[in-house]
Amino acid sequence: MFTQRTPRVVAARRLQRRRDRDATGRFLAEGPQAVREALRASRVRELFATGAAFERYPELTRDATPVTEDALASLAGTVQPQGLVAVCEAADVPLDRAVARTPRLTAVLAEIRDPGNAGTVLRTADAAGAAAVVFAGDAVDPYNGKCVRASAGSLFHVDVVRERDPHAVVAALRGAGVRILAATGYGDADLDDLADAGELAAPTAWLFGSEAHGLPDDLLAAADRRVRVPIHGAAESLNLAAAAAVCLYSSARAQRSSR
Incomplete structure (x- = not known):
């Protein structure tokens, strides 16, 4: 049995x-959900499991390497790990290849540095039917352990794109006929009004900025519309993950209705 x-x-x-x-093009995925999706995507290069995990997840651990509890804990990023950690192969998709598929729904995470927020938005984008999630500018590493955990396996379902230049992302998507909408609390367009007017049915990329600072002014100016989520109650605002969910699902519903 392997040790630390x-x-x-x-x-x-x-x-x-x-x-x-x-340097290696590899990362760690922890827990049964992430490991299950990584195995389905044929991205697992090595799987470590404790004795308890072998008993609890026999369908996942057929080819796993047994390790001690201490060894597993040294690989995990949680206080109470679930006994499984996989070494996975990263599989970034180049921007031009992702755009060539003309995705109907794309999430662009511009300068988002919080890995929990980024992973949660990635998971939400996957649930809403987005084909690609772009980490643009000085964004968090999508293979950061906290980001991987927050994505709950969705990291293996969508095209993950990393592009240093956010404006190159906007230009490529617009060139493919994708409409660019920027989510901002100070937008001049109301999300509900756009939905009522049928303006969310076209192929769309949503730009999301960091929770602390939002989108930079130059990216806001580059978008086709700057869109605010209406606040019907007394709340000051929505957090990033909630706002992203509302925007992405509004587009998904409009696109589904149009089909």
Whole structure:
């Protein structure tokens, strides 16, 4: 049984650092849900499991490597790990390839640095039917452990694109006939009004900025519309994940109705 000092465990533990993830093109996925989706996507290169995990998840652990509880804990990013950690292959999709598919719904995470928020928006985008999620500018690493956990396996369902230049993302999507909508609390267009007018049915990319600072002015100016989610009660605002869910599902519903 492998321990914390076993070379393969030591090598896997290095993937907790971004520089090692970038150098190897691999990352860690923790827990049964993430491991299940990684296996379905044929992205698992090595799977570590405790004795308890072998008993609890026999369908996932047929080819797993047994490790001690301490070794598993050293690989996990949670206080109470669930006994499974996989070394997975990253599979970024180039921007031009993702755009060539003319996705009907795309989420662009511009300068979002909080991994929990990014992973939650990625999960929401997947649930709403988005084909691609773009991490643009100085955004968080999508393979950060917290981001992977927050995505709950959705990281393996959508095209994940990383592009340093947010304006290149906007230009590529617009060139493919995709409408660019920027989500902002100060937008001049109301989301409900756009939905009522039938303006959400076209292929759409939503731009989302960080919860603390929102979208930069130049990206707001580059969008076709700047859209606010209406607040019908007394709340000051919605957090990023909630606003993204409202926007993405509004588009998904409009697109479904149009078909």
